[in-house]
Amino acid sequence: MSQHARHLAFGGDYNPEQWPAEVQDEDLELMAEAGVTLVTLGVFSWGTYEPERGRLELDWLDATLDRLHGAGIAVDLATPTAAPPVWLLQEHPEILPVSRTGQRYAQGGRLGWCASHPVWRAEAERIVGALAERYGDHPAVTMWHLGNELGGGNRHCYCDVSAAHFQRWLAERYGDVDALNAAWGTAFWGHRYTRFEHVLPPRDSETIGRGNPGLVLDFDRFSSDALLEHLRAEAAVVRAHSDRPVTTNFMVGTGPHVVDYARWAAEPGLLQVTSTDHYVHATDEHRAQGVAWISDRMRGLRPDEPWLLMETAAGAVSWQPRNVPLTPGELRRNAFSHVARGADGVLFFQWRASAAGAEQFHSGMVPHAGRRSRTFAEVVELGADLRAAAPLAGTLVERARVAVLVDEEAGWAWEAGPKPIWGYPITELARQAHRVLHARGIRVDVVPTTRLADLELYDLVVVPGVFLMSTGTASAVAAVADRGARVVVGHLSGLVDPTNRVVTGGYPGLLRELLGVHVDEQHPLLDGVTVAVEGGLRARDWTERVEADDASVVARYLEGPYAERPAVTRRDVGATGQAWYVSAAFDDDALGTVLDLAADGLGLGPVVPVSPGLDVVRRGAPQGSYLVVLNPTDRAGEVHAAGTDLLTGVTAPSHTVPAGAVVVIAEELGRAPLAATRRT
Numbered sequence: 001m002s003q004h005a006r007h008l009a010f011g012g013d014y015n016p017e018q019w020p021a022e023v024q025d026e027d028l029e030l031m032a033e034a035g036v037t038l039v040t041l042g043v044f045s046w047g048t049y050e051p052e053r054g055r056l057e058l059d060w061l062d063a064t065l066d067r068l069h070g071a072g073i074a075v076d077l078a079t080p081t082a083a084p085p086v087w088l089l090q091e092h093p094e095i096l097p098v099s100r101t102g103q104r105y106a107q108g109g110r111l112g113w114c115a116s117h118p119v120w121r122a123e124a125e126r127i128v129g130a131l132a133e134r135y136g137d138h139p140a141v142t143m144w145h146l147g148n149e150l151g152g153g154n155r156h157c158y159c160d161v162s163a164a165h166f167q168r169w170l171a172e173r174y175g176d177v178d179a180l181n182a183a184w185g186t187a188f189w190g191h192r193y194t195r196f197e198h199v200l201p202p203r204d205s206e207t208i209g210r211g212n213p214g215l216v217l218d219f220d221r222f223s224s225d226a227l228l229e230h231l232r233a234e235a236a237v238v239r240a241h242s243d244r245p246v247t248t249n250f251m252v253g254t255g256p257h258v259v260d261y262a263r264w265a266a267e268p269g270l271l272q273v274t275s276t277d278h279y280v281h282a283t284d285e286h287r288a289q290g291v292a293w294i295s296d297r298m299r300g301l302r303p304d305e306p307w308l309l310m311e312t313a314a315g316a317v318s319w320q321p322r323n324v325p326l327t328p329g330e331l332r333r334n335a336f337s338h339v340a341r342g343a344d345g346v347l348f349f350q351w352r353a354s355a356a357g358a359e360q361f362h363s364g365m366v367p368h369a370g371r372r373s374r375t376f377a378e379v380v381e382l383g384a385d386l387r388a389a390a391p392l393a394g395t396l397v398e399r400a401r402v403a404v405l406v407d408e409e410a411g412w413a414w415e416a417g418p419k420p421i422w423g424y425p426i427t428e429l430a431r432q433a434h435r436v437l438h439a440r441g442i443r444v445d446v447v448p449t450t451r452l453a454d455l456e457l458y459d460l461v462v463v464p465g466v467f468l469m470s471t472g473t474a475s476a477v478a479a480v481a482d483r484g485a486r487v488v489v490g491h492l493s494g495l496v497d498p499t500n501r502v503v504t505g506g507y508p509g510l511l512r513e514l515l516g517v518h519v520d521e522q523h524p525l526l527d528g529v530t531v532a533v534e535g536g537l538r539a540r541d542w543t544e545r546v547e548a549d550d551a552s553v554v555a556r557y558l559e560g561p562y563a564e565r566p567a568v569t570r571r572d573v574g575a576t577g578q579a580w581y582v583s584a585a586f587d588d589d590a591l592g593t594v595l596d597l598a599a600d601g602l603g604l605g606p607v608v609p610v611s612p613g614l615d616v617v618r619r620g621a622p623q624g625s626y627l628v629v630l631n632p633t634d635r636a637g638e639v640h641a642a643g644t645d646l647l648t649g650v651t652a653p654s655h656t657v658p659a660g661a662v663v664v665i666a667e668e669l670g671r672a673p674l675a676a677t678r679r680t
């Protein structure tokens with residue numbers, strides 16, 4: 001969102017075409033009651049806009065835009081490319097994606113298109129152009145929403161058109177086919193290529209895993225780039241007719257992501273607003289931390305500007321095995337957790353729960369029961385709270401003192417090909433590090449490897465399972481210790497280079513010198529097996545045969561083949577720098593013990609004194625600063641910070657946060673205003 005936003009956006013996907021026209025009267029009445037400020041229109045409306053080729057029926061859209069504008073509600077107008085109409089798929093079935101096993105998908109879903117197909121591109125540009133031309137300067141339209149969750153359903157296409165596009169992409173990346181042979185190690189199994197035209201996507205073949213790990217990783221990269229090309233094309237068409245900001249809704253999660261969000265977000269001029277969708281999983285035992293993790297990860301893409309929560313659920317979703325609604329109060333807490341961490345708005349899928357269609361049992365802001373429902377009552381309360389918290393809009397989140405480093409490609413590389421431990425969710429390791437710190441009330445920034453320069457801002461940098469690393473990333477990590485700060489490297493980091501080739505000579509090849517260790521053997525533990533480690537710790541899942549060449553041993557393995565060998569090491573760098581290596585996988589408690597040791601003396605903790613279990617984040621701007629305090633526990637807690645709670649108007653030297661509640665404190669002047677949100 002613009003840094004000059006004057007309010008926090010509130011609303012959701014609005015799909016009035018699903019309902020008889022008269023329902024809109026009630027929609028507008030309920031939107032006014034809830035305080036809706038922004039709706040996303042038309043995400044899946046192509047088939048409604050253009051029921052047959054060339055016949056545009058946009059009167060209802062004209063009328064809806066005018067009515068919303070009249071009601072003071074802004075519109076985030078979607079390009080409807082997430083759902084090509086049936087007639088188009090009938091005319092051009094060749095634009096439907098092809099699966100890895102060679103099956104062309106059928107009509108009936110969404111995102112039914114191949115990002116490389118020229119027919120698709122031309123059709124997409126045609127409809128986007130028609131809408132942009134007609135609505136580019138409509139006063140209701142304040143933002144464009146390009147497509148929807150790009151790659152969510154069409155991440156990979158293995159058709160012949162994609163194959164040819166992939167070959168061109170490879171030729172550009174490698175220049176010379178022998179460079180590709182070297183990078184992928186095609187001497188193995190005699191897979192040497194003599195022409196780029198002979199390289200095929202990693203289609204189903206009788207092999208172990210998905211095929212050559214270099215090929216699989218490059219196909220993931222290519223697939224992300226093909227979707228990025230599509231996004232650029234849509235953005236260019238919109239821009240030709242409209243000066244309004246554009247966004248596309250990401251699906252930031254624990255990863256590996258379907259596309260390279262870090263690179264997409266970093267592309268100059270492409271997206272004026274970044275946004276993401278986030279849904280809680282009913283089975284997630286750490287739901288509150290999950291919201292914090294996603295939000296921190298999202299903010300990390302562009303830490304110097306707010307972002308937008310484009311979709312979340314007001315109640316239950318319909319795509320989990322058991323779709324459990326949010327608990328009372330969770331809607332507000334989750335919304336403010338996103339806002340605390342930089343969201344300048346909270347939007348939902350969708351305004352009114354569908355009665356028919358594929359998502360008929362997905363919650364809406366207005367459930368099937370209508371106004372008389374717990375969900376709508378909580379939606380109305382949330383609208384009022386977000387209005388009260390308007391001063392937060394446009395402010396930036398104070399930098400944390402701790403960073404967790406993530407890399408979009410590292411998870412892809414890990415999943416490309418057989419590994420010593422199959423199905424090991426390596427990208428969960430970053431969430432685990434965040435969770436352990438979060439449980440201690442320590443704020444964390446998530447830094448993607450596209451923003452390595454940011455690493456210089458932190459006192460402690462955790463590198464959890466960053467399997468693939470460039471030498472640039474390895475140097476930036478080493479520089480943290482060189483300048484006197486601390487680095488904690490976890491197992492399975494720095495093992496392969498960007499071509500997915502193992503860095504030989506002892507693990508973790510790219511970080512060996514920094515850590516002062518040499519690992520010659522990896523030893524995954526069988527399910528349920530644990531190994532005792534000094535300090536009352538137990539390793540699970542993963543251990544390594546470590547030699548400490550130039551590091552002190554913090555904790556040793558106490559049993560198993562590596563008994564007496566180092567499990568956790570520390571290398572002192574200069575006067576204050578430290579480089580820790582954690583060779584074993586641990587549960588949260590044990591990892592917490594190690595991180596406590598690594599953070600010893602840094603004085604990390606909540607930004608202001610709070611009762612245990614409370615989550616507090618500061619957002620600020622030169623004109624003032626705000627504390628968002630969430631209490632996900634079942635007992636009241638205290639936050640010791642003077643100021644006024646924007647939600648209740650109470651001014652006090654400290655505030656009680658009832659169980660499950662949220663307070664938003666405008667801090668009293670007296671403390672230095674947050675002139676700089678960066679720590680320099």
Ligand code: GLA
Nearest residue numbers: 148149277279311317349362
């Ligand atoms: C995604 C999509 C929405 C909807 C929701 C359901 O976020 O973008 O269209 O399908 O999931 O949770």
